[in-house]
Amino acid sequence: MDNMMELAFPIIVGMIFLEIILGWIQHRHYYRVNDTVAGVSTGIMFMLVGVPTLFGALVVYNWIERNFSIMAHLGLEIPFDAPLAFHSAFPYVSIQWVPFLYWAVVVIAVDFLYYWFHRLSHEINFLWGSHVTHHSSEEFNLAVSFRGGSFQRVFEYIFFLPLALIGVNWLMFLFAHRALKLYQFWVHTAAVPELGPLEYVMVTPSNHRVHHGRNPQYIDKNHGGIFIIWDRMFGTYEPEREKINYGITNQLKSFNPLWMTFHYYAQLWQECMATKSWKNKVKIWFAKPGWKPADLGSSEIVYSDPARPNYDPPLPAQAKVYGITQFALLSGGALLAYSLAHDSVFGIFRLLILIGFVVYGLTVVGGILDSRPWVYPAEMLRLVLIPLVAFAIHLNGYLSVPVLLGCVGYSAASLLLLALLRRYFIQDVPAAEAA
Numbered sequence: 001m002d003n004m005m006e007l008a009f010p011i012i013v014g015m016i017f018l019e020i021i022l023g024w025i026q027h028r029h030y031y032r033v034n035d036t037v038a039g040v041s042t043g044i045m046f047m048l049v050g051v052p053t054l055f056g057a058l059v060v061y062n063w064i065e066r067n068f069s070i071m072a073h074l075g076l077e078i079p080f081d082a083p084l085a086f087h088s089a090f091p092y093v094s095i096q097w098v099p100f101l102y103w104a105v106v107v108i109a110v111d112f113l114y115y116w117f118h119r120l121s122h123e124i125n126f127l128w129g130s131h132v133t134h135h136s137s138e139e140f141n142l143a144v145s146f147r148g149g150s151f152q153r154v155f156e157y158i159f160f161l162p163l164a165l166i167g168v169n170w171l172m173f174l175f176a177h178r179a180l181k182l183y184q185f186w187v188h189t190a191a192v193p194e195l196g197p198l199e200y201v202m203v204t205p206s207n208h209r210v211h212h213g214r215n216p217q218y219i220d221k222n223h224g225g226i227f228i229i230w231d232r233m234f235g236t237y238e239p240e241r242e243k244i245n246y247g248i249t250n251q252l253k254s255f256n257p258l259w260m261t262f263h264y265y266a267q268l269w270q271e272c273m274a275t276k277s278w279k280n281k282v283k284i285w286f287a288k289p290g291w292k293p294a295d296l297g298s299s300e301i302v303y304s305d306p307a308r309p310n311y312d313p314p315l316p317a318q319a320k321v322y323g324i325t326q327f328a329l330l331s332g333g334a335l336l337a338y339s340l341a342h343d344s345v346f347g348i349f350r351l352l353i354l355i356g357f358v359v360y361g362l363t364v365v366g367g368i369l370d371s372r373p374w375v376y377p378a379e380m381l382r383l384v385l386i387p388l389v390a391f392a393i394h395l396n397g398y399l400s401v402p403v404l405l406g407c408v409g410y411s412a413a414s415l416l417l418l419a420l421l422r423r424y425f426i427q428d429v430p431a432a433e434a435a
Ligand SMILES: [Zn+2]
Pocket: 118, 122, 131, 134, 135, 211
């Protein structure tokens, strides 16, 4: 299963490069550095939280399938054979029709359940709170597909449990779900035009662009994952006509991945505390986004100004380069944590420390991009803590001397750089002059 993702990885990176090159040729800027770094930061957090989430989900899924499978009670079994057979001679590959049909039905069923999960994620507050992160970008490019709320999958997997009840093997479900997720990558691009007859059946870049629009007619439309037919059947289809303004109606003025992940829950919590009636304190979590209890104002949706400028705070180039460099290093740290998460020898406690540092670091990078004054002391503290914590782990016998020295060297070099660049973080130089 992990092979599927490892195989896809170089293709994903290659496609992003291709999209950037296409942008240059078309004189269109699909990417903005701050927006991309912030979005990918939420994706990294999503990836790290995803390991235990998937594990827990599969335990529950498998337990239901083992004990309550309707197929098993009827004495039937869904065969789990490969849908394709490979040969050494022409035509090299052939379809195994019976398993192929089973696979097709499972993929369609996964896509159908996904449609409802995604649609309800737009229509119910507590679900929207974990999905809003995917929509907060004001750009539209392949990297937007990595943006996501860390805990969305907890809700998403629950929607697929009916498949366990029917008797779909967990591995078959997981393959189909991964296929759905991989499919969704390529539809996040503005470089591909409308695709003629494909638009009737499949989710395409054009109809998914609509899904990310904040124009009134585009809101809560085109929820499909692989097939757009569900939107056409259930009345949520909208074609791409007027120029799309991307993002959410209440502009999120932040590149901080923690705030990007939790801001909507913070808002719901505040409203829950502020409203007087107990009925409304409960209702607020299940109401449609935009609904307000009568004592907190009008529920009328205020659409955003189409001409509103994108959130793009000025930042001296020196601070930006520092932030991006740290982001690149933190991405490496996150990949290390991700691979160690599959290695039980490393130990959960040390893994949590590593993940804590990665999330802390990404939050500081977000603060740098937001030009926030707290980042300077926060970054200093992080750089002082790294060698201290590494030394403590070394004393426990888990970190070799070269790795420890590497941590000390990285920390010292970063601290020196930070001290040299101080004035660009404290903002006593106007951004335009510094850049
Ligand atoms: Zn959505």
